[in-house]
Amino acid sequence: MSSREEILQAVLHNQPESTPLPDMGIFKVEFEDIVQKYMEIFKSIGGEVYAVHGLDEVKTMINKKFDNNKRVITTLPALNDIAELFSPDATPHSFDDVELAIIKAPLAVAENGAVWLTEEAMGQRIIPYICQHLAVLIDEDSIVASMHDAYARIGAADYGFGGFIGGPSKTADIEQALVLGAHGPLTMTVFIIK
Amino acid sequence: MRDTGTKKHAALAEEFIQDKEKADWHDGALWWIRQKRDMQANQTPQWEELREAASAIKMNVITNLHTYLLQFEANLKKNGVKVYWAANADEHNQIVYSILKEKNITEMVKSKSMLTEECNLNEYLEERGIGVINSDLGEYIQQIDNEPPSHIVLPCIHKRKEEIGALFHIHLGTEEGLSDPTALTRVARKHLRNVFLTRRAALTGANFAVAETGEYVVCTNEGNADMGAHLAEVQICSMGLEKIVPEKKHLAVFLRLLARSATGQPITIYSSHFKKPRPGQEMHLILVDAGRSRLLGREDFRNSLKCIKCGACMNTCPVYRKGSGLSYHNTITGPIGAILAPNLDMEKHADLPFASTLCGSCSNVCPVKINIHDQLYKWRQVIVKEGYVANSKALSMKAMAFTLSSPAAYQAAGKTGRWVLNYAPFAINNKFNPWYKQRDMPGGPKESFGEWYAKNQGKKED
Numbered sequence: 002m003s004s005r006e007e008i009l010q011a012v013l014h015n016q017p018e019s020t021p022l023p024d025m026g027i028f029k030v031e032f033e034d035i036v037q038k039y040m041e042i043f044k045s046i047g048g049e050v051y052a053v054h055g056l057d058e059v060k061t062m063i064n065k066k067f068d069n070n071k072r073v074i075t076t077l078p079a080l081n082d083i084a085e086l087f088s089p090d091a092t093p094h095s096f097d098d099v100e101l102a103i104i105k106a107p108l109a110v111a112e113n114g115a116v117w118l119t120e121e122a123m124g125q126r127i128i129p130y131i132c133q134h135l136a137v138l139i140d141e142d143s144i145v146a147s148m149h150d151a152y153a154r155i156g157a158a159d160y161g162f163g164g165f166i167g168g169p170s171k172t173a174d175i176e177q178a179l180v181l182g183a184h185g186p187l188t189m190t191v192f193i194i195k
Numbered sequence: 196m197r198d199t200g201t202k203k204h205a206a207l208a209e210e211f212i213q214d215k216e217k218a219d220w221h222d223g224a225l226w227w228i229r230q231k232r233d234m235q236a237n238q239t240p241q242w243e244e245l246r247e248a249a250s251a252i253k254m255n256v257i258t259n260l261h262t263y264l265l266q267f268e269a270n271l272k273k274n275g276v277k278v279y280w281a282a283n284a285d286e287h288n289q290i291v292y293s294i295l296k297e298k299n300i301t302e303m304v305k306s307k308s309m310l311t312e313e314c315n316l317n318e319y320l321e322e323r324g325i326g327v328i329n330s331d332l333g334e335y336i337q338q339i340d341n342e343p344p345s346h347i348v349l350p351c352i353h354k355r356k357e358e359i360g361a362l363f364h365i366h367l368g369t370e371e372g373l374s375d376p377t378a379l380t381r382v383a384r385k386h387l388r389n390v391f392l393t394r395r396a397a398l399t400g401a402n403f404a405v406a407e408t409g410e411y412v413v414c415t416n417e418g419n420a421d422m423g424a425h426l427a428e429v430q431i432c433s434m435g436l437e438k439i440v441p442e443k444k445h446l447a448v449f450l451r452l453l454a455r456s457a458t459g460q461p462i463t464i465y466s467s468h469f470k471k472p473r474p475g476q477e478m479h480l481i482l483v484d485a486g487r488s489r490l491l492g493r494e495d496f497r498n499s500l501k502c503i504k505c506g507a508c509m510n511t512c513p514v515y516r517k518g519s520g521l522s523y524h525n526t527i528t529g530p531i532g533a534i535l536a537p538n539l540d541m542e543k544h545a546d547l548p549f550a551s552t553l554c555g556s557c558s559n560v561c562p563v564k565i566n567i568h569d570q571l572y573k574w575r576q577v578i579v580k581e582g583y584v585a586n587s588k589a590l591s592m593k594a595m596a597f598t599l600s601s602p603a604a605y606q607a608a609g610k611t612g613r614w615v616l617n618y619a620p621f622a623i624n625n626k627f628n629p630w631y632k633q634r635d636m637p638g639g640p641k642e643s644f645g646e647w648y649a650k651n652q653g654k655k656e657d
Contacts, residue, residue: 003280004280004281004282004286004484005280007282008280008282008436008482008484008488009261009264009265011484011488011489011491011492012260012261012264012436012488012491013261014492015488015489015491015492016257016258016259016260016261016491017257017258017494017497018258019255019258019259020251020254020255020258021251021255022251022252022255022441022445023247023248023251023252025248025444025445025447025448027241027244027248028241028244028245028248028447028448029241030240042461046460046461046464093425093426094392094426097388097392110462112239112451112461113451113461113462114461114462115462115466120473125425126421126424126425126473127421127422127425127426130418130421130422130425130465131422131425131426147447147451148446148447148450148451148462149444149447151447152443152444152446152447153444155443160468160470161470161471161472161473162467162468162469162470162471162473163467163468163470164421164465164466164467164468165450165462165465165466166464166465167461167462167463167464167465167466168464169464170416170417170418170464170465171416171417171464172332172333172380172416172417173349173458174331174332174333174336174349174350174351175332175336175351175356175359175376175379175380176224176354176355176356176359176376177224177227177228177349177352178356178376178377180376180377180380182380182381182384183332183380183384183416183417183418183419184330184384184387184388184391184417184418184419184422185417185418185421185422185464185465186418
């Protein structure tokens with residue numbers, strides 16, 4: 002008998018009588034001002050967040066905040082005057098020198114500050130992890146209150162890879178001292194487009 | 196890996212508390228994390244309902260695991276992921292080795308995985324000429340010090356920054372005496388980035404695996420799992436059978452609880468959902484039993500399969516905070532480790548369920564409501580019955596049972612005890628009695644409650 006059969010047989014033999022799943026409908030999270038809440042939480046986890054009125058404002062702020070002598074990439078054709086549009090077929094290793102990546106997330110969560118990105122939105126899976134700095138654009142109406150709402154919005158959508166990202170990478174492994182920028186981005190900036 | 200030999204919990208904890216300043220720091224650092232957990236719990240509406248739901252979902256998984264495993268396997272295959280089943284640690288290690296060997300890969304990067312620690316995967320591969328580097332900063336530090344992680348979330352919480360600085364000086368060539376956490380982290384970032392860019396294979400664990408879709412979720416704060424996986428041509432995931440959740444919507448409950456319980460964050464920075472390999476990449480997933488199906492059959496203990504490895508029980512445990520995770524001589528340390536370990540090897544881990552005051556704080560903070568302190572108590576019964584306790588403990592327990600079941604013996608023992616405390620304290624306050632280590636006992640009362648009650652009975656009515 003293979004290990005597969007042995008394991009499955011042992012599991013079937015040892016598992017007790019079935020118990021029901023709980024009602025997930027009881028979870029309701031509501032905030033008076035969802036955008037305000039998102040901004041407050043995102044700042045508290047070490048991120049920077051700005052409410053802006055359009056892409057021009059985003060461009061001005063990015064030019065002011067980041068070193069545009071270094072490599073800046075984006076998935077958004079509208080930003081190709083300040084950033085390089087990259088090929089989704091390039092090898093992931095070729096993005097090691099990216100200073101700033103600017104991408105757009107279809108969904109953000111107020112209760113924890115995270116944005117949801119599928120590989121389609123990332124351009125390539127490695128992009129939001131390998132860049133030194135990450136900037137994410139979100140539409141104001143794509144912010145939901147809770148993780149329950151987020152999964153309801155994601156629904157049965159198919160993707161090869163997707164991830165919640167809630168701030169710059171961090172570690173506190175050395176004496177619990179918080180250090181931003183462990184292996185991923187040193188900073189994360191979110192622009193909420195009104 | 197440095198071995199703790201056959202030393203038991205009490206002896207290992209005693210070694211740790213020799214450095215009083217460090218032991219106090221350790222105690223305080225973990226208690227602060229417990230307090231951050233409380234702040235999040237108090238701010239999150241329906242926190243108790245979330246814990247109830249998480250516990251019920253996991254119970255449903257435990258009671259329907261056979262169906263969910265088959266569903267998960269079918270979906271993995273549909274997604275283009277290659278599936279393996281491993282009955283034990285050895286089989287798991289063989290599978291990883293064969294995947295790497297087929298591709299002529301001699302170096303692998305690994306993100307945090309307690310399962311592969313449990314399997315001693317690194318040692319197994321190193322003996323066969325394959326180098327493994329742990330990429331989580333805490334695990335990396337433990338690896339270069341040749342010591343196992345002491346905490347499942349905070350692997351080197353028992354080390355001071357000066358000790359880490361000294362390790363970096365030897366292994367990464369940093370300036371002698373450098374101990375600033377930010378400076379040390381930057382050095383590790385640079386070194387490990389080169390590791391990520393040059394490894395053809397990356398292995399991760401899994402926090403949750405969704406039967407409904409075949410995707411699995413890996414949570415990190417550092418981004419190390421993603422850096423490894425998205426750059427490697429071969430991606431391997433090792434997961435225990437119990438990591439299954441039925442549907443994607445159930446992830447909401449667990450992702451809301453996990454980081455809040457673990458470190459007091461609203462969510463881990465990265466919660467990555469891996470479903471299909473990217474073009475040109477291979478994905479392999481190994482389902483590991485290694486004692487889990489046996490635990491499923493132990494009625495009193497199967498609840499421990501609900502564990503989501505947040506570490507909250509460790510941060511709150513007075514015994515853990517004082518004695519550190521190194522004293523548990525098991526991969527999973529702390530209260531949860533003490534109830535998981537006897538299922539793996541009752542004789543070797545017979546001391547662990549006794550490393551507790553049974554105060555119940557662990558059960559109170561557990562996000563999936565495992566009855567940890569009840570199970571610690573129940574394991575003690577099993578271990579004594581199976582004859583795995585030291586003779587001295589078995590004898591004193593027998594003497595206690597006799598004394599407590601006989602009123603005459605109880606009274607005589609009480610009288611003797613009071614006399615000894617008052618007139619001959621040296622008879623018990625000596626180095627042979629561990630209760631007197633770092634403690635003093637008050638003098639004994641002149642009379643017992645029984646004697647006092649007999650004398651004063653009826654006085655109030657007068």
